[in-house]
Amino acid sequence: MEKALSPSAQGNPLDHRYQGEHPVRTLAYLLRPDRRRLAAAVAVFAVRHSPLWLLPLITANIIDIVVEHRPIEQLWYNAAVLLCMFAVNYPSAVAYARLMSTSIRRMSTGLRSALCRRMQQLSIGYHSKVSAGVLQAKVVRDVDAIEESLKQTSEIGLGAVTTMLGGLIVIGIRAPAFLPIFLVVVPAAALLIRAMRGRVRSRNEVFRREVELLSSRVTEMTSLIHITRAHGLEHTAIGRVDGALDRVRTAGFRLDLLNGRVSSLAWNVLNSLGVACLIAAALVAYYGWFAVSAGDVVMLSTFFTTLTASTTALMNLTPVIARGLESVRSIGEVLQAPDLESNDGKREVGAVTGAIDFRGVGFAYEGADEPSVDGLDLAVRPGETVALVGPSGAGKSTVLNLLIGFIRPTTGRILVDGVDAAELDLRSYRRFLSVVPQESILFAGTVRENVTYGLPDAGDDDALRAALEAANAWEFVARLPHGLDTVVGQRGAMLSGGQRQRLAIARALIRDPRVLILDEATSALDGRSEALVQEALGRLMHGRTVLVVAHRLSTIRNADRIVVMDGGRVRETGTHDELVARGGLYSALQPGRSA
Template identity: 65%
Template sequence: MASPERPLDHRYRDEHPVRTLAYLLRADRRRLAAAVVVFTVKHSPVWLLPLITASIIDTVVQHAPIGQLWLSAGVIMFILVVNYPLHLLYVRLLYGSVRRMGTTLRSALVTRMQQLSIGYHARVSAGVLQAKVVRDVETVETMVQQTAETGLGAITVLTGGLIIIAVRTPEFVPVFLVVVPAAAFVVARLRARLRTHNEHFRLEVETLSSKVTEMTRLIPVTRAHGLEGKALHRMDGTLRRVLQSALRLDLLNGRFASLAWVVLNIVGVLVLTGAALISYYGVWGVSAGDVVMLSAFLTTLTNSTTTLVGLAPVITKGLESVRSVGEVLQAPELEDNEGKTKLDAVRGAVAFQRVGYAYDDTERPAVRDFTLSVAPGETIAFVGASGAGKSTVLNLVIGFIRPTSGRLLLDGADMSTLDLRTYRKFVSVVPQESILFDGTIRENVAYGMDDADEDTVRAALRDANALEFVDRLPQGLDTMVGERGARLSGGQKQRLAIARALIRDPKVLVLDEATSALDTQSEALVQQALGRLLHGRTTFVVAHRLSTVRGADRIVVMGDGRIQEIGTHEELLRRGGAYTALHSGQVA
């Protein structure tokens, strides 16, 4: 498995995807080689059966010793019976290797996601990353499995069949080398046309799915305005297009199936007739059994060649998924902590020295010429209009982003020289929307604190004003909160987030709109809990409600990325500046 500390040792993005697959499967190369051998043996009935059938027919026609018939029947029965245990062994060898490869790839992906910068995650959709971990890796697994299973089967049949023909009736080898690829080419062309229509039908079905989703969302509006007939009329057009596309596809499927059957059977009849004439006139010493064998091999070899051609879309899709995964695995936006100073203690003194930060996609800096010194244990509140730069300052404090100009110091040391992973062990963040996972209350509060006992968890919950509602729940600490805390109210979730922050006993605390989404009663409970949390910690608070920052040691009023005013609540009101304007607007 991958670890957050270990760099990736393969250039996933810049390598050819086939080389990447070879790299991913290298640990299981011996198992894969064994799987090929086992598959060749277990699949041998497919290409040995025509030969043994020919032997049995010749025994009957030529009245050879009956022992040859029993020998032939015994051989085919044996290789059929051993197919079962050999197939199980093959599945263990091949599918086990493929699943391990998929797990390794997923492990590498989730590891890289933990290493990528917050800026990358802000730009790339979580749904896209989830699709790469789940769907793209599954596509790669499917490609390897199908290519190995179907492709290896076709190759062994082609190889075995041609070897038997070359040994038994060498005169027919040139015929098969011409006829089989030609017949397979005709079938493949028919399939290619069919694939285009399949794609068109799939797109029509996806459009229908989208329209149905849209219709269900609009039902309240449709009902409220009496537009049911209009909505059904819109759906009728989509349904007619799906019907027409489906009928075209069904007709083409019928044509393909019939034409493929006609082509393969006409070629088979021609080869059978030619072989029968050669046998009848005794030209090359071809026996009756040889005639049957050649006829059977024609169908088998043509199907195998067609199968190999049909694997092209599966392989193309799988290799494209390898490239898709490589986009994440080789994304350059990593948080680099290698070789930097590790922290085992933090006092909490933070100093901004003419700090500036500009996002890549904007010309105007989000923060500029920002200078502020914060003493250990001091509470600093940031207020201002949206876009003033408040959240950017918090992200700089957490270390999610680095200053593009100026310096940011922690306890006198430039943060660009520090290992931010070790620094964040002393930081807790309470965001506007509490982030809970689908687990118990105990697991959510003690997340990352494996040594926290029940008394410690309960103490954190008590200080966060959460113990009262937790004790009323049916399972108490072991109550499942649901995905994203769906079974709890907003105030309950926020108090759990505060308990999670308290249990870590941080030296630096970041509160980002921690009460903005709460009702008055919930806000009062959360404010009491925050009062306990702030004590003795360097705290940075962003809030729109000025009532929540009145008790801050200093309030920083920001505008256009700059500091406009600094002071206590009372000092700023006496000045009658930007803070007073904000306060008057909220009071009004």
């Protein structure tokens, strides 16, 4: 897994490649930047927790002072030690919380940032295979599980370990004859944990995958709710979610049942040992076999109860730790995914004239019997508008995805201004490219934020208004309640389809792209909206290299060239009038309805 950088890392590349090592090692990498802070937190915690393992010793001293009538000054001395321990508890607790919380929160923030950064690096092919709901669950739920696991392990686990170590040290000094009995507890607990670890891990993995499936189902349901309601399919949608819920319930029940068995087994074994230790200490004191005082009996009994409680706490942490480690593995599935868009070390693009050349380009999707594009030869001149038409499945959208760089040719080359696109840093190339899709994606921000998205120096309101006017959008933006600062709602829900499309055109205009891609940009609009959008598109296309996929005649008839595709190959090329006169496949497609 990649090592998550803290926010102060300022977006540096992730510098540790996950290769499937144990999740504990991965966690060590994640927390490495705060190792000094964590060491200080452990030291402070030991001070804070000292009363739990010193109190039985002081209690034993006080009992012996009373029983054996020792000098009363010893009583005040022991009381003073107790008061000092209590006095430092509060400031040490605050210091520990500050140190540990800062480290864990920094790690979780860095890990979420690493996940989001990696999602931006992964190819579009990866995102088409992995549900957005699953990825969301990894960023939110899995990181939460890691954070909670670390919190509980640091609080309960450290408490149990420091109590056990402190108790064993005191017993070794005060009653060394009983030390071997106490040392039996730790190996017994270790054996129990080892015996149950594999099953707990397996159950956690099953539960995690069922939760990811549920997240995917819920995301799917919410994104399709308009279609579901429009077709009266509410019961079908609910049934799909209910099926996932049932599987989560079953997996969760089995996990809880296993955790209950582990907890009960640990409690019975450890408390049986505790009773045995108490009886042994009482017999030793009663018959005087060793020099054991009444206070020592109380101390040994208290220590074994504390030791048992600490070991039980560690046992109860097993499912929490297993869930956290499983979440580390889950996140590793994203951070180690090899399907990356690699741009490091490639040529930066400083300018684009718009000359695009497809040379023998072919592409086949994974698992497909036939290539989606086969032997494509197409040269597009700077400033030329080329329309791609053809039946469904002809390969038109694949050509656009190849040009954007979402997918790479399996054969052939794509040249941009004479340079192989495989040699270019696609991030810099895309600064000169804009896409207007069939359904424009807006986020729940203002008009201003949506149009200038990714452009912190987009200019003043005059430049923004000019882009909106050119896109035929200013007339409706000016009527919005807060103008440019009106929130458009999730996915632009407060706007009509035509309004969203015009904002998308304004977004493209303000970027002044050299290469423009129009993917069914008007197919979902009514007649009036289409007219406004077509007029705006005419301004946007002027002087730019344009590749357009469209069905409507009004969008393609004025193109400089129309390329007719079928079965992934170019079948005809020419202007609208030339292709109609030829009477071939283009004429059979009946442009205007199903080109």
